[in-house]
Amino acid sequence: MKQRIDYKLASPETFNAMIHVEHQIHKSGLDELLLELVKSRASQINGCAWCLDMHTKDARAQGETEQRLYLLPVWREAPCYSERERAALAWTEAVTQIAETRDIPDDVYEQARAQFSEKELVDLTLAIIAINGWNRLNVAFRTPVGDYVSPHATA
Numbered sequence: 167m168k169q170r171i172d173y174k175l176a177s178p179e180t181f182n183a184m185i186h187v188e189h190q191i192h193k194s195g196l197d198e199l200l201l202e203l204v205k206s207r208a209s210q211i212n213g214c215a216w217c218l219d220m221h222t223k224d225a226r227a228q229g230e231t232e233q234r235l236y237l238l239p240v241w242r243e244a245p246c247y248s249e250r251e252r253a254a255l256a257w258t259e260a261v262t263q264i265a266e267t268r269d270i271p272d273d274v275y276e277q278a279r280a281q282f283s284e285k286e287l288v289d290l291t292l293a294i295i296a297i298n299g300w301n302r303l304n305v306a307f308r309t310p311v312g313d314y315v316s317p318h319a320t321a
Contacts, residue, residue, distance in 0.1 A: 171307040184303075187296050194289035199230055203251060204258045204290070205297040207238055211262050214301035216309040220316075221297075227318035253281035254290060261294045 174181045191201065202225035209217035222235050237244040241255050257278040260270040278287055303309070 167308045169308050169310050173303050173307050173309075184296070184299060187292065191289065191293045191296060194286075194293075196286060196289055196293065199225060199228055200251060200254055201293055202228065202230060203234075203238065203247075204254055204293055206235065207241070207255055207258050208262045208294060208297045209301055210239055211259065212298065212301035212305065214305050215311045216304040216314070217297065217301050219311050220314045223314060223316040224318055227316040227320075250281040253277045257287075257290060258294050261291060262298055 192198070202221050205221040206218060206225065209221060225235060226232070231246075234244075234246050237246065238255075241247050241252065247255070256274045257270075260267070260274045264270065278290075282290060
């Protein structure tokens with residue numbers, strides 16, 4: 167597919183605002199690998215190949231295993247995720263799909279609250295909101311996929 171608009175060039179102010187949100191998320195104290203799982207799962211749901219390429223590469227470069235990345239779409243059936251990761255993934259799916267469901271079930275909220283402080287849950291929710299925004303930018307404008315190189319990768 168041909169790129170429609172290079173949004174970074176068309177509106178650097180918007181791109182910089184999104185980058186500022188990313189900086190805030192990464193200063194929050196949430197585990198980086200957890201954030202990569204969340205970003206990858208939301209990107210799968212939203213069909214964003216660019217973001218999925220980026221976040222799986224970043225996750226692998228930071229030590230995530232291939233198996234856990236492969237099993238991410240079926241995380242409920244896979245025993246390799248911690249209770250905290252399961253809570254984050256359930257929360258990610260609920261927040262990402264809120265336009266369809268119009269609600270977040272109480273049990274999903276309670277599962278998340280059992281694993282995350284109030285601040286952590288707000289920060290996690292912002293991370294989910296941000297990746298959903300990036301997904302929409304990249305899908306809408308057909309950002310070319312495949313040439314992303316993780317800054318965490320070793321030469």
